[in-house]
Amino acid sequence: MYKILLVDDEPEVREGIRESIQWDTHGFELVGDCTNGQEALEAIERLRPDVVLSDIYMPFMDGLELTKHVSERYPFTKMIILTGYDSFEYAQQALRLKAYDFILKPITAMELRKLLDKVRQDMDEEKKIREDYTKLQQLLDQSLPLLKERFLERLVTSFLSINEIRERSEYFQITWPTSNYIVMVMDIDDFGSYYSESDLLKDAELLRFACYNIIGDLMDYYTGITFRTREERMAVILCGDQENQLYENAYKLADEIRQCIERYLKFTVTIGVGRVCASLDQLPLSYEGAVSALDYRFLLGKNRIVSIVEMEGTGPEGKPVPELNMDWSRKLASAVKAGILSEAEAQIEQLMRVWKESMMPIEACYLNLQKIVVVLMNVVQEMGGNEITLFTERGIVLADSYRFKTLDEIEHWVKGIIKLVVQFATEQRSDLTKLQVMRAVEYIEANYHSEEISLQHLCRHVLMSTSYFSMIFKQHTGDTFVEYLTRVRIEKAGELLQETQLKSYEIAAKVGVADPHYFSVLFKKHTGMTPTEYREKVARERQQ
Structure with missing residues (x-):
């Protein structure tokens, strides 16, 4: 009305x-x-x-x-x-x-x-119209913090004109001193062991916000502005008149942030510090440097302050990037196939040390990691397994390597894959060994009567070396080749003594023993009776 x-x-x-x-x-x-x-x-x-x-x-x-x-x-x-x-x-x-x-x-x-x-x-x-405008104004007011953050993110990631920077800054009521600028980028390493998984499911965003608030509180003592990026990182644009003093303030602020977060929130952050720039339209160069510095966490580890100015002098420029060669890959494959876990892990540890010392770029690290995984997948394939099934059933995906933030985490991940493949190789080798021993036993059962049967003949049949075959045959049967062959021959001779009227020398020939006297000695050694005594005993037992 x-x-x-x-x-x-x-x-x-x-x-x-x-x-x-x-x-x-x-x-x-x-x-x-x-x-x-x-x-x-x-x-x-x-x-x-x-x-x-x-x-x-x-x-x-x-x-x-x-x-x-x-x-x-x-x-x-x-x-x-x-x-x-x-x-x-x-x-x-x-x-x-x-x-x-x-x-x-x-x-x-x-x-x-x-x-x-x-x-x-x-x-x-x-x-x-007024009500709609009022609602829009309310929505705009509510969105202003987010819009401000998106503008600041564009400011450090896109080369905006000075006029656009001034207009947008005035709209968001941001005052920029006419001085030098430096960008710092902070990323949470992980939430550590202080918080349980259930806590993180509920409070991860709250912890990020608390981290951002700590940075905001510390910024009260410095000239600059802080904001969050869409990658859930936190950034600071720090202002100052003198370049050297600005670097000093950046390191001081970074150390205060790192210590306060570790002390009060019980987790760690790594902070990348970019280069000083003299105008707002050059901020993307400083931001790019800060992000590149942050990437060195992969090699240096967590809970650090990394400056791109300090790192660029020790970077890989002009140095050959260490790559995996065929000899290294063959050694790793051989250790895994042989089931020597300690040797395979030692190879990985030595490789990681080389990468850290050479400051190898992240992209090169990832490329070589993929080569290592391919080597391990080939081992599984060569041993008759399905590498895709083996890996996916245990939740191992090649892309997982990109979610790790340090080379130490990558090393632990690769060792886990190696352990899995070694276990698979051991199981496969055990199954193959059983199969080969079974083939050997079948061969002995079929050829015990031949005087020509020998360890060399048998190893050629199962395609194994005499030393390795002798070891696994003893492990699986409890007898050496000669002991097992003799036992089979005596058992077969006993059957012939029970079922036929053949003479001892004839039975000896049928079970592959050329010397009748030696046959009698062997038979008595294994049964406690001569062939004649054995036949008489069997006859008496049948008459009773």
């Missing part, structure tokens, strides 16, 4: 208008009527009407002057002027003073009702 105020110095006009309109049906409430502009101005201050319906000719203050005051003080209040034909020029002046409309006297009730409906419709639309 809108409020309307009626202003006219003629009582009969006011009464006629007041009584001829059902105000509420048109969405209005008549809050009062006044006899002149001065009285109306006081009522407007008190009642704050939405519409003022006023005559032009009135004593003390006419409608034209009233319109001027209302347009200046109450811009959302609509003035409707009542005028006669002879005051048309005055009405034009009123319109120039931002009066909503004017109507000619005499006016009928129907004309007035139509006018009220039109005013209400216009005011409804304006109200909706």
